[in-house]
Structures are given as C-alpha cells and as structure tokens.
Amino acid sequence: RSVGINYDLAPVVDLDINPKNHVIHGLGRSFGKDPKTVAKYASIFIDAMHRYGILTSLKHFPGHGSSVGDTHKGFVDVTNLWQPQELEPYHKLKNQADSVMVAHVFNRKLDGQYPASLSRKTVEGMLRKRLGFDGVVITDDLQMGAISQKYSLAQTMQLAINAGDDILLFGNQLDPRKTVSTKKLVQTVETLLKKGKITPARINHSYHRIQKLKEKLQ
Known part of the structure; x- marks a missing residue:
C-alpha cells in the first residue's frame, strides 16, 4: 500500500489436481488439492490484505487447476477434466472476497x-x-491467446459486458x-451502445458494483 498498490488480483484458489497442469501446478500457484485447505489459506491471505487496506480477487473461476493447456497461449477445453469441487473455495469465500476473476477456460457442460x-x-x-456472489467480477486478461486469437476487440467487449463482467x-x-x-x-463501448449491442442499464449495474468496491478503500 505504501507504493500505491490497493488491489491485488489474488489469491489463486485453483485446486492442484492435475500434475500435467503447467500454469497452476507447474508454477506452484495453488495452496493444495483439498478445497477446504485452499479456502483456509486463501481466507488468511485475504484477511492479511484487508488489514493493510488492500482489495483482493479470487481466481480463476470456475477453476483452472484441472486444465492441461495455458489460456495465455490459446484455447483451453476443460470439459472432460473440470471437477465440481473446484467451486468449493468460491462458495466458502464468497462473502469475504472483494471480487472474482473469471478464467478463459471452455467447458461445454457449462456453456457449449x-x-x-x-x-x-x-x-x-x-x-x-x-x-x-454479488460482488465485482473481473475478467482475466482479455489479450490472452484464448480470447484474442478467436474474437475481435468489439466482439470480446460485447460478449464480456453482456456476460455480466464488471x-x-x-x-x-x-x-x-x-x-x-x-x-x-x-470508443468501442460507445459504438456498442450506439448499435444496441449492449445497454446503458448493463453498464450502470457494473458501475454501481465498482463504486461499492471502491468505497472499501476510503
């Protein structure tokens, strides 16, 4: 906080359940395999950040620990790998978390x-x-390969806004x-509004969530 940082896009609450996963397991980014253990240490992390006035974000919803590929590089399908237990840390921490970051993983069982x-x-x-969860939702970097290789800037922003991302x-x-x-x-947002691709009401919903989040910093 002394150097101007007031929002840390952490903790990672992905489960370490796939030894072939390079972006979570390979980089040692998980607190463990057990969702209860992950939630416990993530909670301690959040409390420590809050003690110093720093906001946090759970990631990568709905779970990146089961994946094999890296969404930085391209399309990652977790349909046959994702496990429901990956949601448990989010359920346990939803009232403690300031925001949730959503991953670029594809799961046809959730959305085809x-x-x-x-x-x-x-x-x-x-x-x-x-x-x-009614707090702020933030996307993972929309310039990562999983998104930028398939969607234009306008398509990306239209879909993300209409999905409910803040x-x-x-x-x-x-x-x-x-x-x-x-x-x-x-300019892209303004164009999407003029074309009716997104609505002012949708923008306002996100605006109010973000303002409520920023109030925590006062």
Missing part, C-alpha cells in the same frame, strides 16, 4: 459456445445465481505490438 469469461451462463448463471482487463503486457489504448476501449 463461449469460454467462461465471455459466458453469461457461467458468470450470471453459475457465479451470481447459483453461488450467490471490469474488463486489458494488461497491455503480453505483446507490445498489440497494445490497446484506454481511448480505443471507451
């Missing part, structure tokens, strides 16, 4: 058309209605040749 971050069935259906993350650090300006992003 879109990856989680662009899926209304996953964000609104599973995370909000089924699990009861914060659309563009890291501008994966490929210096493909950076996108804030001005371009705002």
Whole structure:
C-alpha cells in the first residue's frame, strides 16, 4: 500500500489436481488439492490484505487447476477434466472476497459456445445465481491467446459486458505490438451502445458494483 498498490488480483484458489497442469501446478500457484485447505489459506491471505487496506480477487473461476493447456497461449477445453469441487473455495469465500476473476477456460457442460469469461451462463448463471456472489467480477486478461486469437476487440467487449463482467482487463503486457489504448476501449463501448449491442442499464449495474468496491478503500 505504501507504493500505491490497493488491489491485488489474488489469491489463486485453483485446486492442484492435475500434475500435467503447467500454469497452476507447474508454477506452484495453488495452496493444495483439498478445497477446504485452499479456502483456509486463501481466507488468511485475504484477511492479511484487508488489514493493510488492500482489495483482493479470487481466481480463476470456475477453476483452472484441472486444465492441461495455458489460456495465455490459446484455447483451453476443460470439459472432460473440470471437477465440481473446484467451486468449493468460491462458495466458502464468497462473502469475504472483494471480487472474482473469471478464467478463459471452455467447458461445454457449462456453456457449449463461449469460454467462461465471455459466458453469461457461467458468470450470471453459475457465479451470481447459483453461488450467490454479488460482488465485482473481473475478467482475466482479455489479450490472452484464448480470447484474442478467436474474437475481435468489439466482439470480446460485447460478449464480456453482456456476460455480466464488471471490469474488463486489458494488461497491455503480453505483446507490445498489440497494445490497446484506454481511448480505443471507451470508443468501442460507445459504438456498442450506439448499435444496441449492449445497454446503458448493463453498464450502470457494473458501475454501481465498482463504486461499492471502491468505497472499501476510503
């Protein structure tokens, strides 16, 4: 906080359940295989961050620990690998978490058309209605290969907003040749509004959630 950081996109609550997983298991990013253990240590992490006035985000919903591929590099299908127990940390921590980051993993059992971050069935259906989370939802970096290789900027933003995501993350650090300006992003939203692809009401819902989150920093 002393250097200006007030929002940490952590903790990772993915389960370490696939030894072939390079992005979670391979990098030692999980607290363990047991969802109760993962939730326990994630809770301690969140409390410590809150003690110093730093907001947090559970990730990567609905679970990246069972995957084999890396969504930074391209399409990742977890349909036959994902396990329901991967939701348990989110259920246990939903009232403690400041926000939830949604992954770009594809699971046809949850949505046969879109990856989680662009899926209304996953964000609104599973995370909000089924699990009861009403806080801020943030996407994983939308410039990652799983998204950027398949969708245009306008398509990405339209799908993410309509899915129920509140914060659309563009890291501008994966490929210096493909950076996108804030001005371009705002213009894209304005164009989508003018064309009726997204609604002002949908934007306002996210605005109020984000403002409520920011109030925690005061």
